[in-house]
Amino acid sequence: MVTHILIIANWNKPESHPLAAEISRYIISKGLICSISITSDDVRDLIVPPGTDLAISLGGDGTVLYCARFLHDLGIPIMAVNLGTFGYITEVGKDEWKEELELFLAGKTKLSRRLMIRVEVVRQGRKVFQCHGLNEMVVTSSGISKVVNLSVNMDGVFGGIFRADGIIVATPTGSTGYSLAAGGPILDAGLSDLIVTPVCPFTLSNRPLVVDGETEISLEVLPKQRTGLMLTVDGQQNFPLHEGDVITVEKARSKALIVSSGKRSYIEVIREKLHWSRGGFHA
Secondary structure, three states: OOOEEEEEEEOOOOOHHHHHHHHHHHHHHOOOEEEEEEEOOOOOOOOOOOOOOEEEEEEOHHHHHHHHHHHHHHOOOEEEEEOOOOOOOOOEEOOOHHHHHHHHHOOOOOEEEEOOEEEEEEEOOEEEEEEEEOOEEEEEEOOOOOOEEEEEEEOOEEEEEEEEOEEEEEOOHHHHOHHHHOOOOOOOOOOOOEEEEEEOOOOOOOOOEEEOOOOOEEEEEOOOOOOOEEEEEOOOEEEEEOOOOEEEEEEOOOOEEEEOOOOOOHHHHHHHHOOOOOOOOOO
16 A cells, blocks of 8 residues: 655756646645655755655656665665656656556556666775666776776676777666667566677677676776776766776666556657657558
8 A cells, every 4th residue: 555655856857846746736635645855966865764655756767767776675666757758767758647646556557677786896805886776887988098908707707808998787777778879789678687788899799798687797907907997887876996996797686666657668668769660660
């Protein structure tokens, strides 16, 4: 039974201000508890009230990534309301929230269970960074020279040395993001696999690789780099890397729960975003 709903609004989007107030009034009118939390350039941490049963995200895909980072291990579903053009994750339109909320309260919606990744950095035998992500982890140059040198291992098996502009480890949810732009495949969002995608590899034989989600992927920053390196998770969490650092990526113990819209399927969203209906093909 739902009793407490948390609205998480991207305050950088002006349209989220009146919409958050409107949704809050509606929730309260139904005899439920409602809290509002804002995220902006100045507000980074999310405080989740005890007893929260549902989070309503107001923003775009980036707002959902922010919410997933704080909510996945709490088992709180996220209803992602898009305030712009439809994203790959935000399936609910800003004029559809009331209908979708009623369906959720009636137990008539489905939850999409999205794989999350856990990323750790070990430096000289000591863990110096840890975070979670819904989309991807990226290691790239932070300097003028772009090419970085990384050793890749999978479940302790040496996978090779990659010279590239960077390496992406993406989830199925993140397969439609940076990994796709770098030539990686699109995976169904419900899968539990991981994608290793080199960015502009120096050797053309270095191709994207899909591995089982149980695989532990480790990247070592090799000596004699000609540039600084940066680790970025979901485009929101950054950590500068040193030579000798080992970055470990594996699936998280819990998954992000996304409320699926009854209006459109994952394939329909991809078809619309990638314009697959054009060029003589009409669905």
